[in-house]
Amino acid sequence: MFTSSSNQTSFNPTKKLNINASTPANSKIATCKLFVGNLATHTTGAHLQAIFHS
Numbered sequence: 001m002f003t004s005s006s007n008q009t010s011f012n013p014t015k016k017l018n019i020n021a022s023t024p025a026n027s028k029i030a031t032c033k034l035f036v037g038n039l040a041t042h043t044t045g046a047h048l049q050a051i052f053h054s
Helices: 002-053
Strands: none
Touching: none
């Protein structure tokens, strides 16, 4: 009983850890791309406004 319970506790956290380790990386990349994309559209928009105003 002790080995089976210790086996379960050592197996489950690793599974959760793997999921948690892969998910933030993907979301981080997604938010990074989103941020870069927003930054690019914002800067081009600002440049276009500056050109039109001048």
